[in-house]
Amino acid sequence: MLQTQGLGKQFLLHLQGGLRIPVLDHVDLQVQAGECVALVGPSGAGKSTLLRSLYGNYRADTGHIRVRHEGEYVDIARAEPRLVVQVRSRSLGYVSQFLRVVPRVPALDIVADAARDMTQAQARARAAALLLRLNIPKRLHGLPPATFSGGEQQRINLARGFIGRHPILLLDEPTASLDNANRDIVVAMIREAKQDGVAIIGIFHDTEVRDAVADHLYHVTAMQDS
């Protein structure tokens, strides 16, 4: 579903006198449908950078990122921006660590907005069901999430990521600010998505969560500064 080949990434910081920070080099990983690959490695090794590159949020400098999109493979590292927009809309979902949304929009609308291939009424019903499953009580659905706790915001983000039912899902620390009960719910949701054939690549700091969902580990190693 997703495969990288010789993926490399460095940051060039013009404002720091052209400082070059190499982060990724020769990353070759792949994930099949119904499979979960966990990115592992010490803090600062480049796990988040890798995940963001797979989504096209960061620009890969070298190599390929082939993503299955409507029966064909699109190279995210090279595709035109508007094609990447299409791939994200239909094939590739991403749950970031932080919620970034238009202020003053209610939680339910934020989640329903990310649904696809359904009517507005269906999207709202599905969004409400997902939020309830993630223990966001009904009284919060109509409120904008800016004032919610970190864990609540993360669950809004998860609901938003899962409602799109993308065939490929990237998860950046999806359980980082959750208590045990909510963590178990997210683990169950990830397992169900796998059963539905979703290919998942994620960063799971929590080893229990990782053991519960991951089929393979991909080790990201920190590069030496050149």
Place this chain on the structure above:
Amino acid sequence: MSDETLLSARGLTLSFGAIPALVDVDADLWPGEVLAVVGESGSGKSTLLNVLSGRMAPQSGVVWYRDPARHLHDVHAMPQPALRALHRSDWGFVHQNPRENLRMGVSAGGNVGERLMAHGSRHYGQIREHAIDWLEQVEIDARRVDDLPRTFSGGMLQRLQIARTLVTHPRLVFMDEPTGGLDVSVQARLLDLIRGLVRRLNIAAVLVTHDLAVARLLAHRIMVMQRGRVVESGLTDQVLDDPQHEYTQLLVSSVLQA
């Protein structure tokens, strides 16, 4: 995915005396897509908007527009009446200052209905009904339909301008700092409104803004301008989160985090 652009510009160049406002600028816009143009004051972004929309002629370069029948038009070679007709039908323009677009001596409903009449509607009852429907879509109380715009707040005026612009269902809207000059509390609501309308009506838009957060929330793609040149362009979140050009890195790192 359609491969045919709605609007294409090549080699746009324009100087004001010794000051370059546009230097060899290319731009493409596809149907249903929002393109943000960002940069500081004097970067040429508003000039680009004026040239793309035919309001200002470039010294060299060309702007192509593809009409619904897929005929291509050289925007700057069109006769004035044809260009004006285009601005009344397929296109819309949202100014930073809504007073530039609104008729302050005409009621709110009249401001919206007038566009429909220019578009060919003649039935007074239907026009009024349609105008009221649009006032509600931009969250203006229907009871204000007969009030003059001068009794409206800045945020309401901006929403009225948006209703007046979108009532004829344009395919392409040019927006010049649509949230500029408004209170922050009003901005958020307006952003959400624009985002919803653009998506629901599948409108393509060129959005000029100096506010990177506005670009992030509304635009699929972004172009960064400096001294009349496009220094970087691409996916909005990629350009903002992983800027490659020195100037973009400076812009992004200069934003205050609230």
